[in-house]
Amino acid sequence: MKYAHLVWGNLKRKKLRTALTLLSILVAFVLFGLLCSIRQALVGGVELAGVDRLVVRHKVSIIQLLPESYKARMERIPGVDLVVHQTWFGGVYQDPKNFFMQNPVEPEPFLTMHPEIILSPAERAAWLATRTGAIVGRNTAERFKWKIGDRVPIRTPIWGQRTWEFDIVGIFQGRDKGTDTTPLFFRYDYFDEMREPGRGRGLVGWYTIRVKDPSRAAEIARLVDQEFENSPAETKTEPEGAFAQAWARQIGNITLIVAGILGAVFFTILLVTGSTMSQAVRERIGELGVLKAIGFTPGQVLGLVLAESCTLAGLGGGLGLLFAWLLTLKGDPTGGLLPLFNFRTTDLLIGVGLCLVLGVVTGLLPALQAMRLRVADALRRL
Amino acid sequence: MSTMNDGKPGDAGLVRIDGVEKTFRRASEDVHVLARLDLVVPQGEFLALMGPSGSGKSTLLNLIGGLDRPTQGTVTVAGERIDTLSDRRLADWRARHIGFVFQLYNLMPVLTAERNVELPLLLTHLGKAERQKHVATALAMVGLSHRAKHYPRTLSGGEQQRVGIARGIVTDPTLLLCDEPTGDLDRKAGDEILNLLQALNREHGKTIIMVTHDPHASARASRTVYLNKGRLSNEPVS
Numbered sequence: 001m002k003y004a005h006l007v008w009g010n011l012k013r014k015k016l017r018t019a020l021t022l023l024s025i026l027v028a029f030v031l032f033g034l035l036c037s038i039r040q041a042l043v044g045g046v047e048l049a050g051v052d053r054l055v056v057r058h059k060v061s062i063i064q065l066l067p068e069s070y071k072a073r074m075e076r077i078p079g080v081d082l083v084v085h086q087t088w089f090g091g092v093y094q095d096p097k098n099f100f101m102q103n104p105v106e107p108e109p110f111l112t113m114h115p116e117i118i119l120s121p122a123e124r125a126a127w128l129a130t131r132t133g134a135i136v137g138r139n140t141a142e143r144f145k146w147k148i149g150d151r152v153p154i155r156t157p158i159w160g161q162r163t164w165e166f167d168i169v170g171i172f173q174g175r176d177k178g179t180d181t182t183p184l185f186f187r188y189d190y191f192d193e194m195r196e197p198g199r200g201r202g203l204v205g206w207y208t209i210r211v212k213d214p215s216r217a218a219e220i221a222r223l224v225d226q227e228f229e230n231s232p233a234e235t236k237t238e239p240e241g242a243f244a245q246a247w248a249r250q251i252g253n254i255t256l257i258v259a260g261i262l263g264a265v266f267f268t269i270l271l272v273t274g275s276t277m278s279q280a281v282r283e284r285i286g287e288l289g290v291l292k293a294i295g296f297t298p299g300q301v302l303g304l305v306l307a308e309s310c311t312l313a314g315l316g317g318g319l320g321l322l323f324a325w326l327l328t329l330k331g332d333p334t335g336g337l338l339p340l341f342n343f344r345t346t347d348l349l350i351g352v353g354l355c356l357v358l359g360v361v362t363g364l365l366p367a368l369q370a371m372r373l374r375v376a377d378a379l380r381r382l
Numbered sequence: 383m384s385t386m387n388d389g390k391p392g393d394a395g396l397v398r399i400d401g402v403e404k405t406f407r408r409a410s411e412d413v414h415v416l417a418r419l420d421l422v423v424p425q426g427e428f429l430a431l432m433g434p435s436g437s438g439k440s441t442l443l444n445l446i447g448g449l450d451r452p453t454q455g456t457v458t459v460a461g462e463r464i465d466t467l468s469d470r471r472l473a474d475w476r477a478r479h480i481g482f483v484f485q486l487y488n489l490m491p492v493l494t495a496e497r498n499v500e501l502p503l504l505l506t507h508l509g510k511a512e513r514q515k516h517v518a519t520a521l522a523m524v525g526l527s528h529r530a531k532h533y534p535r536t537l538s539g540g541e542q543q544r545v546g547i548a549r550g551i552v553t554d555p556t557l558l559l560c561d562e563p564t565g566d567l568d569r570k571a572g573d574e575i576l577n578l579l580q581a582l583n584r585e586h587g588k589t590i591i592m593v594t595h596d597p598h599a600s601a602r603a604s605r606t607v608y609l610n611k612g613r614l615s616n617e618p619v620s
Contacts, residue, residue, distance in 0.1 A: 002504050009492030290488045293449055294502045295477025297470050375449040
């Protein structure tokens, strides 16, 4: 710490240059934060998937429906603990831009299957007692200012031309920050009864199976698919994570895209900061020579230059991460398209690590140059 | 061999140069700067080292200050051979034994006068309060206590050199090496610096070796030696 004023003084030497470099680093780290949040929003479901849960869908495509009668047959397969189904409702509230997920489910097994959905006992009881009842995530409830007791109209082009009405009986919270609190869940019995004839009565979208022993998941997936082999609706069973990944892959390999953009950004920042540091050291070769003459060791000179580059990267990167965190604090900026949009602590820590790497990498060459400097040569250049 | 021994018989001297040669390689040619040189500087002496440009004065000063190593011969200061020390140990040795005063002051422009003076103390184990006390004493000795918070750019050349001297003496070094300390100053400011160096030598017993090409400056020293074409003599070269 006793060298802090020396490091800080050197950074203040060319104020404009330091400010512009700081700004470049700051922008890069804001971008890092936002891209990590977008990636998390798009592929977060994969990481949050339960290891003991399998998803069973139609072998041809996710949009093909499966008979509701499959549920009982799946429950009979040894090792299967619980089976629930969901169906894509695809409705909008008032305006097509007000899109969010709504799925019909069987309340009791569904809540047992998904302990990450937190509902009060009173809300749970109300849902079981109300045929038109629906529970909605906190995010969507806040977005449309819905409260318990409201009746909300939702239109869908998939299940008939009528407007569906649901009574909000519960507003659920997520168990952790990564839980999606945008969907609305309503009762399957109401959905099935109100579907227009010819619109798939008795059919459901996909099943989620909870297995008793996660280590037997692959074997049970095979047994499920064997059960429905050669039937009109053959199945494809996969871990919930793989299922979520398949959804995300409809956009592309998000992680690769994000890594590509960030790679380009950081490479540029590396050049900008590296050039600033090299220039800063080149300009004061004589001063470094004086420091060595009065007794600074080669290691101390190396440390001083590295401390300077790390301060620059730490300050710019730290501010960038702070801004990114503030920008993502309010959650999904798209109003429903990116429900899991948040800047995870893990990504924040990776960002801090990147600051350090940036500081060391950009400072290392000039620091080595300063360390190897021969005092007599440096003093001659004054 | 050129020999300059002013020590008493049997006196090893504070600085002892024995058979020192220095050769630089420029392009594909060897340039012999110092030729088998011997010199003894006793404790408490104020030695002026004179000679024309390129005579090897600064090279000799660099060898005594441990900034460079001789091609041949030995350099002993305060009983320790320094030509065989590693870079790291040499840096530690300089911090403990040598104070430098440069022609162009060489202050850090981003630090105030007191912070500049404090620099060599950062290499010691002194705490902040003790460092401040030493800095205040050094600045008082050069008469610049009232300019402690000023940056070098706001000081005159003479004042900057006095800050440079304060930085050189703040650790109370064994030896003060001055490379043309008045070379960039007018006569009045130069005289003030020479008065200061003389006072440090006479009143505080500081051993000083000063490189200069100014006879007016060398007249203040207790002894003057002349260097010409890498050889020492007691008489100026015509």
